Amino acid sequence: xxxxxxxxxxxxxxxxxxxxxxxxxxxxxxxxxxxxxxxxxxxxxxxxxxxxxxxxxxxxxxxxxxxxxxxxxxxxxxxxxxxxxxxxxxxxxxxxxxxxxxxxxxxxxxxxxxxxxxxxxxxxxxxxxxxxxxxxxxxxxxxxxxxxxxxxxxxxxxxxxxxxxxx
Numbered sequence: 001x002x003x004x005x006x007x008x009x010x011x012x013x014x015x016x017x018x019x020x021x022x023x024x025x026x027x028x029x030x031x032x033x034x035x036x037x038x039x040x041x042x043x044x045x046x047x048x049x050x051x052x053x054x055x056x057x058x059x060x061x062x063x064x065x066x067x068x069x070x071x072x073x074x075x076x077x078x079x080x081x082x083x084x085x086x087x088x089x090x091x092x093x094x095x096x097x098x099x100x101x102x103x104x105x106x107x108x109x110x111x112x113x114x115x116x117x118x119x120x121x122x123x124x125x126x127x128x129x130x131x132x133x134x135x136x137x138x139x140x141x142x143x144x145x146x147x148x149x150x151x152x153x154x155x156x157x158x159x160x161x162x163x164x165x166x167x
Contacts, residue, residue: 005073008051009040009107013114016042018096020118022089023134024141027151028158030089035132037122040111042132072107 019029020042033044050063051074066078085093103110115121120136134155138148
């Protein structure tokens with residue numbers, strides 16, 4: 001909803017959790033972003049970078065025209081629509097927000113909590129990042145070897161198709 005604000009670290013965690021859950025449930029993440037372990041937990045790489053390194057107003061892009069960061073808060077300034085999301089994606093985002101809403105105003109409490117429940121996250125030094133693979137999340141999600149092979153194969157094929165279409 002345009003006009004609402006949220007701590008950027010909490011938002012990054014919500015988005016990671018939604019992407020993670022989509023990968024575990026359906027074998028496909030919502031965003032297609034890359035994952036990293038960072039000092040304060042796992043993140044969606046490109047999303048993290050867009051939020052923490054907001055583009056300048058001179059960069060006339062989608063991100064800048066819809067999202068504004070002030071201090072530690074992020075705000076949706078215009079409704080970007082949700083045509084790219086399925087009903088299941090929308091429902092999962094709402095589910096994650098509701099499940100973890102008690103942490104909306106406690107980013108460091110959220111970090112501590114997630115460090116204890118996300119086995120795929122590995123501690124790294126401040127300022128560093130370490131790659132998290134789909135495999136790491138699928139193992140943490142209790143997928144069998146056969147399920148992991150199938151999901152990883154499908155995601156690899158999808159990545160190839162996306163690369164081909166961008167060329």
